[in-house]
Amino acid sequence: MSSQLLGKHAFLQSLRAEGVRYIFGNPGTSEAPMIGVLHEYPDLEYLMVVQEGVAVGMAEGYARATGETAFVSLHIDNGLANGFGLMVDQKRTGTPMVITAGNKDVRSLAAGRSDLAEMAAPFAKWSAEITHADQIPSVMRRAFQEARTPPTGPVFVAVSANAFEDSTDIAVEPSGRIYLESIPDQDAVKSAADALVAASNPLLIVGDRVYASDGVESAAELADTIGAPVYGHVAGHANFPTHHPLWSGALSLRGDKGLMAVRSADVILAAGCPVFEDFFYASGNYLSPSTTLIHIDSDSTEIGKKEPTEIGIWASPRQAMGAINDSLTQRIGADVRMSIEARKKAVFNANQARNAAFEESADSSWDRTPITPAAFGKALGEAIPQDAVVFNDSISSSGMVNAGIAHRTDLKVIGARGGAIGWGMGATMGMQLAHPDQPAIGIVGDGSAMMTVQGLWSAVNYNIPITYVICNNAAYRILKVNMNHYHRINDRPLPNRYTAMDFDTPFDFKAQAEAYGAKGIRVERAEDIRPAMEQATSNRAPTVIDAVLDGSV
Numbered sequence: 001m002s003s004q005l006l007g008k009h010a011f012l013q014s015l016r017a018e019g020v021r022y023i024f025g026n027p028g029t030s031e032a033p034m035i036g037v038l039h040e041y042p043d044l045e046y047l048m049v050v051q052e053g054v055a056v057g058m059a060e061g062y063a064r065a066t067g068e069t070a071f072v073s074l075h076i077d078n079g080l081a082n083g084f085g086l087m088v089d090q091k092r093t094g095t096p097m098v099i100t101a102g103n104k105d106v107r108s109l110a111a112g113r114s115d116l117a118e119m120a121a122p123f124a125k126w127s128a129e130i131t132h133a134d135q136i137p138s139v140m141r142r143a144f145q146e147a148r149t150p151p152t153g154p155v156f157v158a159v160s161a162n163a164f165e166d167s168t169d170i171a172v173e174p175s176g177r178i179y180l181e182s183i184p185d186q187d188a189v190k191s192a193a194d195a196l197v198a199a200s201n202p203l204l205i206v207g208d209r210v211y212a213s214d215g216v217e218s219a220a221e222l223a224d225t226i227g228a229p230v231y232g233h234v235a236g237h238a239n240f241p242t243h244h245p246l247w248s249g250a251l252s253l254r255g256d257k258g259l260m261a262v263r264s265a266d267v268i269l270a271a272g273c274p275v276f277e278d279f280f281y282a283s284g285n286y287l288s289p290s291t292t293l294i295h296i297d298s299d300s301t302e303i304g305k306k307e308p309t310e311i312g313i314w315a316s317p318r319q320a321m322g323a324i325n326d327s328l329t330q331r332i333g334a335d336v337r338m339s340i341e342a343r344k345k346a347v348f349n350a351n352q353a354r355n356a357a358f359e360e361s362a363d364s365s366w367d368r369t370p371i372t373p374a375a376f377g378k379a380l381g382e383a384i385p386q387d388a389v390v391f392n393d394s395i396s397s398s399g400m401v402n403a404g405i406a407h408r409t410d411l412k413v414i415g416a417r418g419g420a421i422g423w424g425m426g427a428t429m430g431m432q433l434a435h436p437d438q439p440a441i442g443i444v445g446d447g448s449a450m451m452t453v454q455g456l457w458s459a460v461n462y463n464i465p466i467t468y469v470i471c472n473n474a475a476y477r478i479l480k481v482n483m484n485h486y487h488r489i490n491d492r493p494l495p496n497r498y499t500a501m502d503f504d505t506p507f508d509f510k511a512q513a514e515a516y517g518a519k520g521i522r523v524e525r526a527e528d529i530r531p532a533m534e535q536a537t538s539n540r541a542p543t544v545i546d547a548v549l550d551g552s553v
Helices: 007-017 029-036 052-066 076-093 116-123 132-148 161-165 186-197 208-214 216-226 256-262 317-329 332-363 375-384 395-405 426-435 446-451 455-461 477-489 509-516 524-541
Strands: 022-025 045-048 070-075 099-101 126-130 154-161 202-206 230-232 247-250 265-270 294-295 313-314 389-393 411-416 440-445 467-472 519-523 543-546
Touching: 007 029, 007 132, 007 161, 022 052, 022 426, 029 099, 029 161, 029 313, 045 455, 052 076, 052 411, 052 426, 052 455, 070 076, 076 099, 076 154, 099 116, 099 161, 099 389, 116 126, 116 154, 126 132, 126 477, 132 154, 132 161, 132 256, 154 161, 186 265, 186 294, 186 313, 186 317, 216 317, 216 426, 247 332, 247 395, 265 317, 294 317, 317 543, 332 375, 332 395, 375 395, 375 477, 375 524, 389 395, 389 426, 395 411, 395 440, 395 477, 395 509, 411 509, 426 440, 426 446, 426 455, 426 477, 426 519, 440 446, 446 455, 446 543, 455 509, 467 509, 509 519, 509 543, 519 524, 524 543
Parallel strands: 022 045, 022 070, 070 099, 099 154, 126 154, 202 230, 202 265, 230 247, 265 294, 294 313, 389 411, 389 440, 440 467, 467 543, 519 543
Antiparallel strands: none
């Protein structure tokens, strides 16, 4: 229904039309017109943060836990810039989110005003500025549609102050949905099935666009059909059942195991992930010249981006893997079936050995102090309460954490998946808001926690009953790991010192939690993690478990 409407009301009604429940934000003067009437919209709950990265993190956790497009409100150029660090990852990994910031009146051009849309463009899927109230309904509608249309990603919209106070008679309508469910090309499906039937050593690699396409079950069915080991790559979701006998963990091309898996495969099917990605440059190709690469992705820009791709399929990973699996089941004979069963047995045995090695490492170091990453991962796997939602931002300890919780089919686990740090404090709160009746656990590296430790204020202010487990190893341990790798790939001896990578004055997260009004527990032995977790989760109040870990590399 069309009628004269002030821009600030058109803006808030656009949020309501898109189903927004939470506004994650840090307010400023340029947003004052909108904030001033927000009380008239009780269905829109504004959750204030005191550092912009916390707001982006909360929206990340909420969007990924619900599958909905999250909304963030920041302030002009300086507040917006504080959010860019995490938006870098969101654009690369595709979190659906709309981020806005108020700007000076468009008539202040001569006096000076920042071009916020241009500032945000490198970090956003689409970036625009609203300068007139009439633009609000259409721009906000497009923003939400762009954010959630595959390939999904963050969208930025600036709003000039005058647009909030001007009037419009353009009706506010919700955005429509665009579905990527087209049938994949049948010739491509046949070629992929032919390659997999003939393969003697196939490999399946999955990424987050498998999860986004609701394709986890399709990936498991395809892996079972071809008898291939399955690896995850640049992923923050469980894109394959982690308790499955063919699940072989995260793929890293920095070690011999990952390189051998990739280079020895005669056919690789990669779905919903980059092929391949690492911070460090590697000349040439990771793949052997004789390897056939099948790459399925809803993001066409990923296909053939780096490695030679023989069969590229631009489609929903779920749809494409399902079609290939259907084609395979019709052509697998008894001789191929025998080979598949032999491969399954070999992969199962290798994964059992990997799991046993983790258990042995955890058990043999169980009584050590500080707590080793392996003992920490095993202790968490035993301590996290039933049906919890977990955000894993443990950075350099994430491999051991994932190994420790892999058997926990009751948990919903989301992980940080990019190069930026600072996710965990906000993202865990976002997950808790998405699942208010389940315990929410944030496993956060100490360096990452300090980027957005101000999130403790929001947790206490809104009484969000989360439990943070801080991996307090008194270092940027991930930088030491990367430094060691840099030396190895350049044929240099490992460094004998790590400048500016240690926290010589260690952080006391128990004291910090208490300073913000949260509860704090310090843990220095693996055996004490379970009772600490039980105490923390029974509190139903923001609680920090300060776990002192061994930071050696």
